[in-house]
Amino acid sequence: MMGFMAGKESRTTASTTACATASAPEGTETRERTAGDTDGPGPGHREAGDRGTGRSGTRAWTVRLLPVGIVLAALNLRPAITSLGALLEEVRTGLGMSGTVAGLLTSLPALCFAVFGVTAPRLARRLGPGTVVCAGMAAIGAGLLIRPFTGSTTGFVAASALALMGIAVGNVLMPVIVKQWFPDRVGSMTGLYSMALALGTALAAAVTVPATEALGGNWESGLVLWAGLAVAAVLPWLLFLGERGRAPAERTPARERHREERRTPGEGTPGEETPGERLPGRHPARKRAPAPGLRITRSRTAWALAVFFGLQATAAYITMGWMPQIFRDAGVPASTAGLLLALIMVMGVPLAFVIPRVAARLPRQGPIVVVLGVSGLTGYAGLYFAPAAGALVWALLLGVANCAFPLALTMVGMRARSGAGVAELSAFAQSTGYLISLPGPLLVGVLYQHSGGWGLPLALMSALLIPQMAAGVLAGRARTVEEEAAAGH
Secondary structure: OOOOOOHHHHHHHHHHHHHHHHHOOOOOOOOOOOOOOOOOOOHHHHHHHHHHHOOHHHHHHHHHHHHHHHHHHHHOOOHHHHHHHHOHHHHHHHHOOOHHHHHHHHHHHHHHHHHHHOOHHHHHHHHOHHHHHHHHHHHHHHHHHHHHHOOOHHHHHHHHHHHHHHHHHHHHHHHHHHHHHOHHHHHHHHHHHHHHHHHHHHHHHHHHHHHHHHOOOOHHHHHHOOHHHHHHHHHHHHHHOOOOOOOHHHOOOHHHHHHHHOOOHHHOOOOOOOHHHHOOOOOHHHOOOOOOOOOHHHOHHHHHHHHHHHHHHHHHHHHHHHHHHHHHHOOOOHHHHHHHHHHHHHOHHHHHHHHHHHHHHOOOOHHHHHHHHHHHHHHHHHHHHOOOOOHHHHHHHHHHHOOHHHHHHHHHHHOOOOHHHHHHHHHHHHHHHHHHHOHHHHHHHHHHHHHOOOHHHHHHHHHHHHHHHHHHHHHOOOOOHHHHHHHOO
16 A cells, blocks of 8 residues: 555545545545555545544444334334223223223324324434334323323323324334435335234234133233334334434445536536436435425325325225124124134235335236225225125235225335425324315214115225226326425426
8 A cells, every 4th residue: 555655646545535535424434445446545544534533333333123113013003002902891990981082092193203203204304204203102102001000091092192292203214214324125024014013013913812711811911011122113213313414325425426526517516416317316426405495285196195195094994994804794703703804914025025125126006006906995895795704815906905004104205305305294194184085984884873874985995996997097296396396296
């Protein structure tokens, strides 16, 4: 290295390095060695730079542990809901809860997701996404730990709301964190997150009742069991407390930034998008954060995604709340009906990993939306004409249709250019969507009670799939909300 750095080449290299260093953020490397570099700094120089910053080793371990944190967080985003559904009758009896309050309790998740989810971007800007997710996991653990032992309906509902508050911010910020830290792997990381979420949903539905019986038959023991999973999820997120800046994946390397600053007018100016950057998911490291005044409501894609998210959530909550009863009324034994619901949820485990990866590679996600919608229509038709004879087939088809949720999360990450844009879009789409989903399960119950059968409810569920597919096709177009908001449409 000493001979190499002599003479004029030494002065040229030093000048280039100084220029790159001046343009790089504090705590980042000034230059990364690539396969084509023959004049880059040697290992000794890299180690010295790492010791100088004192942060590279810590950041490397942080990035490696982040997928673990994402998986643990995702596992906790549904057990508070599905574990209660499995023991709802026992909880009602134990607390003397009326049927009206029980109905309100089944609608509480969507209400909390809509009300508290909208606050997540503001909290993330002030405290950092990792800090907010860590606090959310703590809130889930505290709510699940407290609610079985409150001794009253009011206390039970309040503790449930605390846990759902934590779930709400996790719902909104998971796509944001994926976009910030893994911008080149939005599909695969969203698939991992969605797969873990589906696994947690199915696990709580299948395990809560047997675990309750194994622990003595007390519903309190069966519900408090899931608080331990939430506490475990807090631990990896402690590393992200106070992480308020951009993630390493969003930082532009100094060499690329220096190259952009030296572009001629014909090559484009810094801050302008290249044609390739207009495609969602392409070259995310070069994206600029959206203007602080981004008006998400001016984007048609944002509204389409909100409607798609709301209608798929409606179908999901109807499935979780009423599908076992549909099978039981058709003559299927209660235990088998529970297993069929678990099968619907389990279908999301492999498909939630595959669908986002496929969706991220397509310029438009409309074809996937249509396939999922047709699967749902076929499943509902089967439930009407032969609910017991083809129960297994209908459950499989509805499990496929239920995978509109990971597809919606993937599109949230693809329809905005930056982490800040994803935060705004995620909060808007999920909060608006969950408001849209509120009346669905209640309306199905009303139709079932007044008609005395499942013909009208199944007709309603089928009819809702038509606008869901239309909204999904619109949301799946290759455009970003920043572009539409800037253009005023």
